[in-house]
Amino acid sequence: MNAAAQFTLTDRDLAIIDMAFIYGGCSISHLQTRFFPTPGSRSPCYTRIAKLVEAELLASRRLPSQTGVGSGPLFLTVGSTARPLLANLLGCSQSELRRQSRMHAPAPLYHHLATCDFRLSLDLACERSKVITGVEWTPEWELRRRPIRVEDSQAATTIVLIADGLFRLMLGDGSEQAFLVEIDMGTMTDLKRLRSKLRGYLLAAKTEPVPILFVTTTKARQEHLVHLAAGEGQRLKADTTIFWFTTQGAVTPESILSAPIWHVVGGPERMRLTGINGKPTATPATSQLVLAEGVHT
Structure with a gap:
């Protein structure tokens, strides 16, 4: 059993995945602002995002620091396991979804x-x-x-x-x-x-x-x-x-x-x-x- 099958996706999880897709990738701070806006919600946000990454519903990438000190933000995009969910949500085929994903790979990040x-x-x-x-x-x-x-x-x-x-x-x-x-x-x-x-x-x-x-x-x-x-x-x-x-x-x-x-x-x-x-x-x-x-x- 893969990680995606070990927990139930909530409406908020689906909205998080959808935002990562329609924004063409975003940072974890964007997701926190949008879906975990209350004080003290940083830890629950990071915990939930980590589970979505583990389940390959999101893919994560640590960006280099702009200052050369420490590390940069965590950049999140749609994971491979999320494609069937997104295709169903958007009413398109997975092949169409892959083509669209390739077209809007953002750079510079x-x-x-x-x-x-x-x-x-x-x-x-x-x-x-x-x-x-x-x-x-x-x-x-x-x-x-x-x-x-x-x-x-x-x-x-x-x-x-x-x-x-x-x-x-x-x-x-x-x-x-x-x-x-x-x-x-x-x-x-x-x-x-x-x-x-x-x-x-x-x-x-x-x-x-x-x-x-x-x-x-x-x-x-x-x-x-x-x-x-x-x-x-x-x-x-x-x-x-x-x-x-x-x-x-x-x-x-x-x-x-x-x-x-x-x-x-x-x-x-x-x-x-x-x-x-x-x-x-x-x-x-x-x-x-x-x-x-x-x-x-």
Whole structure:
């Protein structure tokens, strides 16, 4: 008898496995935040995850430390024993499941985990919202299938853009709003590449304006990117309010939607993603929605 047959799977176990799959892998801290949120739950969380790993329902991998001291986080993906369960849950064959799993193997992993941080905060915030009725997330691996392509006539080149995610907020009145997400780890230092990305989004927004949420590492990095975005906007004579910037440390389930953590380029330096009425805050990129008051510094 294998380990999977020696204990009964709970609804929470199935939800844990499902999250590990739909997130394309996540850390144990993400699972603790989502499924073991009460104080003192760290030990029960680690114990249960260890059992799921032992039963090969989850697969674990210890990442190297980013600082060179100690070890990194435990990265968890779907184990081989979980595939029949997931195939049944998702209504697909195991071969389809294996193909999908191979397509979205994340790399680099720390960038992927930072994207998971953002996505989890968003998911939890939307669940708690009284106005937002749903959120749909499109991951990077799926956006890669149909990247944004724009022609830069001044540079005589085609700019290809692949965001780290796209999500849609659904409201009770039937309206919805899309946002692109860029997780900036501060590793791209080539000014030409940075300007090209920002320029590409500005050009794309001329035909389909969608807010781009940039989440970066530090305030200094944020200010640098804001400066670059403003400069590209001036060169193109384009509306820069599509760019919303914040830092990773500012994003929590409590702040991501309703706290003034977002710096809108060419707009308020402190803006909520959703307004006082709970609806997405309007800029020219969200002009069909109700404008909420920005909070200026």
